[in-house]
Amino acid sequence: MDGSIGIPVVRRDAAAKASGAAQYAADFPHAGTAYAALVTSKVARGRITAIDTMAAEAVPGVQMVLTHHSLNEGLGKETFAMKGGHMQSSFMPLTSDEVHYAGQIVCLLIADTQEAAEQAAGLVAVEYATEHASAAMDDPGHEEEPMEKKAIDVGDALAAFAAADVSVDATYLTPAQHHNPIELYAATCAWRDGKLLVNTPSQWVKGKQAALAEIFGIPMEDVHIESPYIGGGFGSKATLLAHTVLVAMAARRLGRPVKLVVPREAMFTVGSFRPATRSRVRLGAKKDGTLTAVLHDEVGQSAVIDHVAFPATEVTARMYASPNIRTRQATIATDVNTPGFQRAPAEAPGFFGFESAVDELAIKLGMDPVELRVRNEPERDPVKGLAWSSRSLVPCFRRGAELFGWSKRNPEVGSMTTPDGLLIGMGCATATYPSAMAPSSARVRLSADGTCVVYCGAHDLGTGAYTVLGQVAADVLGVPDELVRVHLGDSTLPSGPVAGGSITTGSSGAAVHMAALAVRDRLLAAAGDGNPAGWSLAGGQVIGPDGHGRPVAEVVGAVTGGVIEETADWKPDALSDDQMRAGLAGGMAFAGPTTEKHASYSFGAQFAEVHVDPLLRTVRVARMVGVFACGRIINPRTARSNLAGGMVWGASFALLEESQVDRPRARFANTDLAGYHISTNADIGEVVVETIHEDDLVVNPIGAKAVGEIGIVGMNAAIANAVYHATGTRVRKTPILVEDLL
Amino acid sequence: MQPFTYLRPASLDEALHAASEPGTSVLAGGTTMVDLMRGGLAWPTRLLDISHLPGLADVQTDGPVLRFGALARMADVAENETLQRAYPALVESLQLAASQQLRNAATLGGNILQRTRCPYFRNGVSDCNKRVPGSGCSAVDGEDREMALFGTSESCLANYPGDWGTALAAFDTAVELRSAAGLRTVKFSEFHLPYGEDPAAETVLRPGEIVTAITVRATPAGRASTYLKVRDRQSYAYALVSAAVALEMEGDMVTSARVSLGGVASKPWRSPEAEAALTGRRLSEAVSLEAGEAAFKGAKPRRQNAFKIELGRRVVARAALTAAKRI
Numbered sequence A: 001m002d003g004s005i006g007i008p009v010v011r012r013d014a015a016a017k018a019s020g021a022a023q024y025a026a027d028f029p030h031a032g033t034a035y036a037a038l039v040t041s042k043v044a045r046g047r048i049t050a051i052d053t054m055a056a057e058a059v060p061g062v063q064m065v066l067t068h069h070s071l072n073e074g075l076g077k078e079t080f081a082m083k084g085g086h087m088q089s090s091f092m093p094l095t096s097d098e099v100h101y102a103g104q105i106v107c108l109l110i111a112d113t114q115e116a117a118e119q120a121a122g123l124v125a126v127e128y129a130t131e132h133a134s135a136a137m138d139d140p141g142h143e144e145e146p147m148e149k150k151a152i153d154v155g156d157a158l159a160a161f162a163a164a165d166v167s168v169d170a171t172y173l174t175p176a177q178h179h180n181p182i183e184l185y186a187a188t189c190a191w192r193d194g195k196l197l198v199n200t201p202s203q204w205v206k207g208k209q210a211a212l213a214e215i216f217g218i219p220m221e222d223v224h225i226e227s228p229y230i231g232g233g234f235g236s237k238a239t240l241l242a243h244t245v246l247v248a249m250a251a252r253r254l255g256r257p258v259k260l261v262v263p264r265e266a267m268f269t270v271g272s273f274r275p276a277t278r279s280r281v282r283l284g285a286k287k288d289g290t291l292t293a294v295l296h297d298e299v300g301q302s303a304v305i306d307h308v309a310f311p312a313t314e315v316t317a318r319m320y321a322s323p324n325i326r327t328r329q330a331t332i333a334t335d336v337n338t339p340g341f342q343r344a345p346a347e348a349p350g351f352f353g354f355e356s357a358v359d360e361l362a363i364k365l366g367m368d369p370v371e372l373r374v375r376n377e378p379e380r381d382p383v384k385g386l387a388w389s390s391r392s393l394v395p396c397f398r399r400g401a402e403l404f405g406w407s408k409r410n411p412e413v414g415s416m417t418t419p420d421g422l423l424i425g426m427g428c429a430t431a432t433y434p435s436a437m438a439p440s441s442a443r444v445r446l447s448a449d450g451t452c453v454v455y456c457g458a459h460d461l462g463t464g465a466y467t468v469l470g471q472v473a474a475d476v477l478g479v480p481d482e483l484v485r486v487h488l489g490d491s492t493l494p495s496g497p498v499a500g501g502s503i504t505t506g507s508s509g510a511a512v513h514m515a516a517l518a519v520r521d522r523l524l525a526a527a528g529d530g531n532p533a534g535w536s537l538a539g540g541q542v543i544g545p546d547g548h549g550r551p552v553a554e555v556v557g558a559v560t561g562g563v564i565e566e567t568a569d570w571k572p573d574a575l576s577d578d579q580m581r582a583g584l585a586g587g588m589a590f591a592g593p594t595t596e597k598h599a600s601y602s603f604g605a606q607f608a609e610v611h612v613d614p615l616l617r618t619v620r621v622a623r624m625v626g627v628f629a630c631g632r633i634i635n636p637r638t639a640r641s642n643l644a645g646g647m648v649w650g651a652s653f654a655l656l657e658e659s660q661v662d663r664p665r666a667r668f669a670n671t672d673l674a675g676y677h678i679s680t681n682a683d684i685g686e687v688v689v690e691t692i693h694e695d696d697l698v699v700n701p702i703g704a705k706a707v708g709e710i711g712i713v714g715m716n717a718a719i720a721n722a723v724y725h726a727t728g729t730r731v732r733k734t735p736i737l738v739e740d741l742l
Numbered sequence B: 001m002q003p004f005t006y007l008r009p010a011s012l013d014e015a016l017h018a019a020s021e022p023g024t025s026v027l028a029g030g031t032t033m034v035d036l037m038r039g040g041l042a043w044p045t046r047l048l049d050i051s052h053l054p055g056l057a058d059v060q061t062d063g064p065v066l067r068f069g070a071l072a073r074m075a076d077v078a079e080n081e082t083l084q085r086a087y088p089a090l091v092e093s094l095q096l097a098a099s100q101q102l103r104n105a106a107t108l109g110g111n112i113l114q115r116t117r118c119p120y121f122r123n124g125v126s127d128c129n130k131r132v133p134g135s136g137c138s139a140v141d142g143e144d145r146e147m148a149l150f151g152t153s154e155s156c157l158a159n160y161p162g163d164w165g166t167a168l169a170a171f172d173t174a175v176e177l178r179s180a181a182g183l184r185t186v187k188f189s190e191f192h193l194p195y196g197e198d199p200a201a202e203t204v205l206r207p208g209e210i211v212t213a214i215t216v217r218a219t220p221a222g223r224a225s226t227y228l229k230v231r232d233r234q235s236y237a238y239a240l241v242s243a244a245v246a247l248e249m250e251g252d253m254v255t256s257a258r259v260s261l262g263g264v265a266s267k268p269w270r271s272p273e274a275e276a277a278l279t280g281r282r283l284s285e286a287v288s289l290e291a292g293e294a295a296f297k298g299a300k301p302r303r304q305n306a307f308k309i310e311l312g313r314r315v316v317a318r319a320a321l322t323a324a325k326r327i
């Protein structure tokens, strides 16, 4: 079958996953494995005054108990990912008696069986000297910490806002949320001859390799991270989590492989989460809807132990044309585990407020919300005047409106009902996501048996990278899909970037493309006895100047060794060679979304129809339509899955997801999947996704912009806007719950 | 979790004998029990698996008394055609509970013994009088959106989460309990205990007793019945508020009404107030809303859960109107 770019090739990993053959991190067996269990802190802040492990140690089969008393090993310094390192947090549990957040690891038990380890964990008695703690941004007493460097000012937005014909000034809240991938965090660590093998689900094998080498003071090549499959990551499995270090250390001390699978409840505190946000949005416009002032002040929840921010304002500032723009960013430190990346980390919460405010403005203007957005479409990036590498937001809105049937919407609130009497609400919103790029290596091998193998240390989180990266090679080399193999998720492979920021297809795809071109050049040269002139590739044949073809496999077979293999290092233009080398060695090296000349973003228009029970006030998402422009779509099937999945997540964001905070004790309260609600199939009606093709060769040689995260951005606002249309109630926070509409 | 002995008796007699040993817990479908053990909320030293015992899964839906063997599976009973026709409230309470996978495994006996979903109880860490008597109730000053409005005390605000139990409360239901000493029958309304001083005591089930059957006295009100459940998501979530309503009517006049409430009380909650507000009245939207209002007269709201009073009023009203359409 043709497996080149643009074909909806079925995911290469689909059968293995559906049949259970795919091995996830916790499925790799190691002889003599010992099992770990965690004890986590009951209190959110204070000191451990006593920790009694006697009873735990007495449990038959217990091999080791690690506490801050016993973890006296000198570890190499590794920093927090946001400070240039690879760790999820700069705080390392078990290094002192300090407690900084509820659910912090205070003891690790290792035993011959999982059961013994868990039993022992239940017998550890910890006493604390507790201090006052707060895990919620809006608890009393918190102060905002402004981030001056993130301020954006164009024109005089305050004056323009004050003078505006029509204005909106409103504040919107989004709560803390957790990734809750189905696959739990897991780590199996095995030392052999001073070398460390780690099976852990990873969105960044190279970064974890670099970090563990640093921490244990061994060369990078002595650390091997294996992560072929990931059962959902959403950002939670990118940085190195502290428990992986502890497990590796325990394994070294014990001289046995040690395995830890983190229980669901601890998933809320041993990794990261999406922090709460508060957005004040002020928009000013002329009577005809032309924006005159755009102001967005965002405050994000941060942690006392680490300062972190995910500023949406850098994106919202560039959304619409306005001569006056002002954004401010601040954080509030709380007693929580360090927040981190979660799918569309900045954009999903930030756009809830921003795109809700645009809807509020449309209503005040008496203007169609689609037309308001179209009216304010910027020719160039409104902040720096950069050219867009491509921007097809208006075509997305036009096509989306058509698919959705927007013209049938009666703008009057509560005016539309279903035949069985439910209130219909229709809303829309803009979605966008930056198209950043990162350096990547890739190797492509063509063999005499006709196979084409792609090797790349990139990651497939269930997103389709196995499939898509193979298509990029197949496209260049004309190899049928059955003969394409792809290897990902292993630190011994040519270096791939972190699977974050929706960069994998563009960045690793560009590297695969480059390597495949090099293979093709050698193939043609081999066919022409050193002179490729006049030779070309078509239909699995190498065609000579005389028009005669020879099968690719035959030409490869004639080459010494019977394979043609090339490795390529690709980097975005804006990065230097040094930056590329640092990136390929496991560093974080991003270029974009804005460079000196261009601003590169994916764009989309999203529409939602909700049905609201007029008596009970329950909301159901009946329909979602999303039309996106993300450059060139390598595989329409996997792109659709990502975009639709993002929209489903957006619906979940709008109506369900919240990590509730037990304020008096500063703990996350609903720490299981019964309490932390994510959408079920029953919550989601029809989902329609389309993409609009763009030729964007600025962003990378294969023209692929960000697909992975944009689907979620704006969907929450589209639903909130639809809820308003149905009910007349403007809910300025998520999740929108039944009590908000009663 | 602690080590335990797994027992698989061959007969009910053998099971009853084994159940009388201290430290024994019964395992039926295991959907609650395994969770409790893994979460450190139950720590039996002996686990008595009764799931395979013969005769305990029989269901009889003809005659003056409906009889549900304790081991009947939720999914199977939800498909019982007589029940679907004559007692839709019972069927709906099963269909709207948990997920299909859970319903395939879960038994009716185990269902009425499920424990609260209060996060402070479940998380194994927070102070909770149910888990560690005397430690305090974290919900008193904590997250209380899901807490109960009825039957609570300052030592426990937790909610009874079951749907089937709520629907059963609207009927004349009884529970058959067997032990080595013999059989006793307890009215369902007396099976669960409201929370007093000791919220760890949830039912009158005694150590060594096994639930063998649940019985419901046949009633024509079963036909005009419904179970309405409002929850945050459309599937796989517990009730914020639910109501079972069963009516007997002459024309549009309600001659007898049965109303029970879920998601709002420490145990399956019958509402004689709502029943009185419906009985002898011509059913209309206004009357149904009055009944809803009456149902929540004695509610004791906390900070976040007061909305359940307004929501509950509407749930009862909608359920009454739906039930009436089934006459």
Ligand SMILES: Cc1cc2nc3c(=O)[nH]c(=O)nc-3n(C[C@H](O)[C@H](O)[C@H](O)COP(=O)(O)OP(=O)(O)OC[C@H]3O[C@@H](n4cnc5c(N)ncnc54)[C@H](O)[C@@H]3O)c2cc1C
Binding pocket: A674, B025, B026, B027, B028, B029, B030, B031, B032, B033, B034, B035, B070, B071, B096, B097, B098, B099, B102, B105, B106, B107, B108, B109, B110, B111, B112, B113, B114, B161, B162, B163, B164, B209, B210, B211, B212, B236, B237, B238, B239
């Ligand atoms: C994720 C999840 C979601 C759920 N959602 C819902 C919901 O929406 N609505 C709802 O109503 N329920 C819900 N449930 C609860 C579910 O219905 C119960 O777990 C189930 O009915 C229990 O039955 P079981 O046979 O599995 O009981 P088990 O787990 O085997 O036992 C439960 C308890 O009853 C005891 N027991 C069981 N059978 C007997 C007997 N015959 N005699 C004496 N003691 C006995 C056990 O010792 C144990 O204490 C949910 C459960 C889960 C896990």
